[in-house]
Amino acid sequence: SQTIHQWPATLVQPVGSPLSLECTVEGTSNPNLYWYRQAAGRGLQLLFYSVGIGQISSEVPQNLSASRPQDRQFILSSKKLLLSDSGFYLCAWSAVGLGEKLFFGSGTQLSVL
Amino acid sequence: KNEVEQSPQNLTAQEGEFITINCSYSVGISALHWLQQHPGGGIVSLFMLSSGKKKHGRLIATINIQEKHSSLHITASHPRDSAVYICAVSPLNTGNQFYFGTGTSLTVIP
Numbered sequence: 001s002q003t004i005h006q007w008p009a010t011l012v013q014p015v016g017s018p019l020s021l022e023c024t025v026e027g028t029s030n031p032n033l034y035w036y037r038q039a040a041g042r043g044l045q046l047l048f049y050s051v052g053i054g055q056i057s058s059e060v061p062q063n064l065s066a067s068r069p070q071d072r073q074f075i076l077s078s079k080k081l082l083l084s085d086s087g088f089y090l091c092a093w094s095a096v097g098l099g100e101k102l103f104f105g106s107g108t109q110l111s112v113l
Numbered sequence: 114k115n116e117v118e119q120s121p122q123n124l125t126a127q128e129g130e131f132i133t134i135n136c137s138y139s140v141g142i143s144a145l146h147w148l149q150q151h152p153g154g155g156i157v158s159l160f161m162l163s164s165g166k167k168k169h170g171r172l173i174a175t176i177n178i179q180e181k182h183s184s185l186h187i188t189a190s191h192p193r194d195s196a197v198y199i200c201a202v203s204p205l206n207t208g209n210q211f212y213f214g215t216g217t218s219l220t221v222i223p
Contacts, residue, residue, distance in 0.1 A: 043115075043215040044199070088154055102146060102201070102211055104156040 002027035006091045006105030013112055019064075019078040021108050023091030026072065031093040033074040034102075035066055038088040047089075050074060051096070086112045116140050119200050119214035126221050132187040134217045136200030139181065147174050147185050148199040150216070156199070159185075190221045 006023045013019060025031050035047040046059045048066035056066050063082060067075045074091060091105040117138045126132050136145070147159040160167050160174040162183075167174050171190075176183040187194055200214040 044201075044213040046210060049210065090154075090156065100144075100203070101158050101161050102148075103158065104148075107154040107156075109154065 002093075002103065004091065004093055004103055004105045006108060008108060009106065010109045011111070013081050013110065015083055015112055016080045019076070019081050019085070019110070021076040021089055021091075021110075023074045023076075023105055024072055025074075025093045028072070028093070028095065030071060030096060032096060032100075033068060034092040034094075035074065035076045036090045036092060038090060038107075040087075044090070048076070081112045083112050086110055115214070116204070116212040117200055117202055117214040119198075119217050121217060122215070123218045124220070126190050126219070128191060128221055128223050130190050130221075132190050132194075132219065132221075134185045134198050134200075134219070136183045136185070136214055137181060138183075138200075138202050138212070140202065140212065141205040142202040143205055144203045145176055145183050146201040146203070146211070147183075148201060150197040150199060152196070159198075187219075192221045192223050195220050 003026045033050045036044045037047055038044050048056055048058055050056050050068045053068055053071055064078050089108045089110055092102050094100040094102045120135045144161050144163045146161050148156050149159050150156045159172060162174055162176050171188045173186040185198060197216040197218050199216045201211045203211055
């Protein structure tokens with residue numbers, strides 16, 4: 001069966017520090033991978049999605065970046081965090097094709113102080 | 114403008130009540146998803162449907178493609194149903210993306 005792992009669960013970082021959130025998927029090949037951010041009281045905002053190794057599409061201009069060094073690994077990074085980067089970050093995957101289910105990781109609560 | 118609109122935003126119910134959450138969308142879709150997010154933050158997929166109705170335990174999801182509308186019903190609600198319920202759609206013209214509603218926060222009081 002397929003599983004998705006995301007870590008860390010919580011993170012407190014000072015402004016200006018770097019960020020690295022990691023997500024790995026098991027039990028499937030060539031998944032579509034996503035990074036979402038959920039601000040308090042708001043819906044899910046797509047940050048990045050990837051359809052293959054090294055293929056990253058960015059939806060929102062910001063100081064965050066994403067990388068997919070391996071088929072089932074998706075990393076969200078920043079060189080210098082801003083206060084506005086605080087939020088709940090979710091990694092997700094879906095199989096390739098129309099109308100596929102979306103599976104989420106357990107999320108990372110990031111607080112930038 | 115949101116492609117997916119949910120109502121109500123917040124809902125409080127007494128245990129045992131029948132609950133309905135509504136979702137309207139404005140784009141052509143290949144599927145509609147109902148998701149559940151518990152206070153811990155994790156999100157699980159409840160239903161994925163493209164027509165008709167699906168039932169799982171006390172949960173029922175319906176969709177009307179012509180009217181671009183879906184409902185999630187919970188029968189005999191229980192405090193453990195307290196969560197945020199999110200409607201999402203897989204648009205026909207993107208292939209890889211999903212549009213999300215802002216969620217309905219449900220609290221079921223014992």
